[in-house]
Amino acid sequence: MQALGYLRADGRKGIRDIVIVAYLVECAHHTARRIVDLADDPHVHLVGFPGCYPNDYAKRMMKALVAHPNVGGVVLLSLGCESFDREGLAAHAAASGRPVETIVIQQAGGTKAAIAKGLEAVTRVRAQMADKEVRVPLALSDLVIGTICGGSDGTSGITANPAVGRAFDRLVDAGATCIFEETGEMIGCEGPMAVRASTPAVADAITASIAKAETYYRAMGYGSFAPGNAEGGLSSQEEKSAGAYVKSGSRPIVGVIKPAEQPTAPGLYLLDVVPDGPPKFGFPNISDNAEIVEMMACGAHLTLFTTGRGSVVGSAIAPVIKVTGNPETWRRMGEDMDVNAGAILEGSATLDSVGAEIVALVEAVAGGAETKSEALGHREFILTYKSFEPSGPGCMPRVA
Amino acid sequence: MAPAIILLHADDNVVVCCRTVMAGEAISADGVDIIAAEQVALGHKLARIDLPAGTKVIKYGAPIGSMTHPVKAGGWVHMHNMKSDYISAHLRDAAKG
Incomplete structure (x- = not known):
């Protein structure tokens, strides 16, 4: 790099x-x-x-x-x-x-x-x-990379999200720190996710975070499911969850962190974004940018944002790389999209080739190349009231 | 040309449309042979087999909800005939209140 x-x-x-x-x-x-x-x-x-x-x-x-x-x-x-x-x-x-x-x-x-x-x-x-100013050589192992999905549809879970999962596997293997989040969009995936935990304490933290999300969202009356998700072919929270979860790739989950906690070692982390205690200040995260801000507060240098319907957002502070899973969205909104994972549906790309394209783009953007949303001037930022208890000692990997 | 549908997992009882399929269109891909009962958009699901009310809908090899109404093979599977087993979803109509 x-x-x-x-x-x-x-x-x-x-x-x-x-x-x-x-x-x-x-x-x-x-x-x-x-x-x-x-x-x-x-x-x-x-x-x-x-x-x-x-x-x-x-x-x-x-x-x-x-x-x-x-x-x-x-x-x-x-x-x-x-x-x-x-x-x-x-x-x-x-x-x-x-x-x-x-x-x-x-x-x-x-x-x-x-x-x-x-x-x-x-x-x-x-x-x-x-x-x-001091400039120094940068390696993938210096980077913290977050992922989020927004405006998901029936293509997200079979193209863009698994392609980001392939990219995450490559990045983790290169020594990077990767963060996936939105435990409310992992409801129904807790079983397979806990199996990937690197320690029993992390497995327990995963299971507890999803149970908390389900209780919290039930109290709010809604899941993390927007009307556009349904118009794009998704029919239930757990269908959206299964599609969202594959962004995490296949590597072990080494820790569960909460907003503003810094990962202590490289590897793959789950960010628990649902507040602790009974609902106090409203929905866990009122829109996608609230989650991007929380990943930035955990040190994320940039965000891989997958979208089916076509989100246009970027972010202050950390560049956003947008990956669309829908070939129709790519044709309609290509000026806002950095990567076309919809090509997988049309047979002109594979999950591996798009995963490799995403990693190459991460390297280019880390080197200063502008993302589409940066060039368009997107600088969204939102921070609202929430409350969290600190994570338990078993939630982080031990530093060697 | 790209196939009309994709079967994501051998255990699935629904398939996902890779493009808009037309009513009456004969679909043959991934070992699935069905006739689309109506026009269905990219990203939406078609029943692979007849699904009686109460059947678990299986996608990615995992349950994603249950049928509230029966659907024949080739029919559109969505929120009008299935629901989450976990938590209710909200639609634009609810926002109009």
Whole structure:
């Protein structure tokens, strides 16, 4: 692999060098967005948390994101009276070796003054990033890669998802860290999944996470099943689950992690995204980008996104590679799709050939090549209230 | 030309359409010989054999729900005649309320 990464103080390597402008309450969102718009730089991304009430999950998520390997610098936008611990977040970013500046709108003197200060802060942060930039060779074993499906249909589970599974097998074999998620979309797959666990404790964690998902979704009244799934030929949660599960490939599952927990060793992980305890803040993840954000908070450098119906989303911070399983979607929405796994249905490609194509694209994107969603300017980001207990000690592989 | 349908697992009692199939179309692929009862879109399922109400629907070699109404071989299998054994799904009609 011919690519250079950005070396961070903690030893991790980024595949992008992004300045994040982060609003710490919805009241600072507009001001932060204006700063990003006026900076007019594809490497300046908007992220944030809209809530005014404190939430440990949101705090852990934001701390993980300001220290994400693809993030080189941070500008925080606070209104001034919200509960978010802006000093703690700024201190965490600074301790991670990143330049960080905080703009408090009430202290700055209002919207216009905060925008002007914010633009100056972005310029200063960029200059400091350039001064301390260290480029180092990048290998697949340096990468954390997530996968998610969105807008699934009857083709996803037989083309795009198993092709990503083949890519995951190759990536794990090359020493990468791979994450699959959405335990609510694994309901019905818990038996075969637990068999793949590398230890009995991990098997127990898998079984418990799926049981939790089923209980939680039952309480919410719905499974993770959208109208478009049905229009695309899927008839039940477990049919969607079986198709989604094959994204994980065939390698052993070495750990079960929760959002903002960092994998301790390479290998394949299940990310448990369903909150602990009784339903408190609503649906586990209100849309696909909420899951991408959680994988990023676990260190994912990029995401493999499979879609049948044709999702167009990208993400702030970490590039999204979109793989469509539906040849009709490829013809209709090819400008948004990076890989056509629908060719498998038409007989002009195989699961292995598409898997290899995905790995080659991961290497190219890690080396700086733009994905379709990056080039189109997609920078989606969403973070909402959730609550989790920390994972038990048996959920992670032991570090040798 | 690509086949009309794919049989994903030997134990399956449904097949998946690789393209839109037409009503009355004779389909012969993967050792399955059926006549499509109606027009069915890419990604949707056809019954491989007659499926009485209550039958487990098998796809990928695994149960994906149960028939709520009977369907003949070659008929469309979807939410009008099958349901999840786990948890209910929501449709656009429900959102219109």
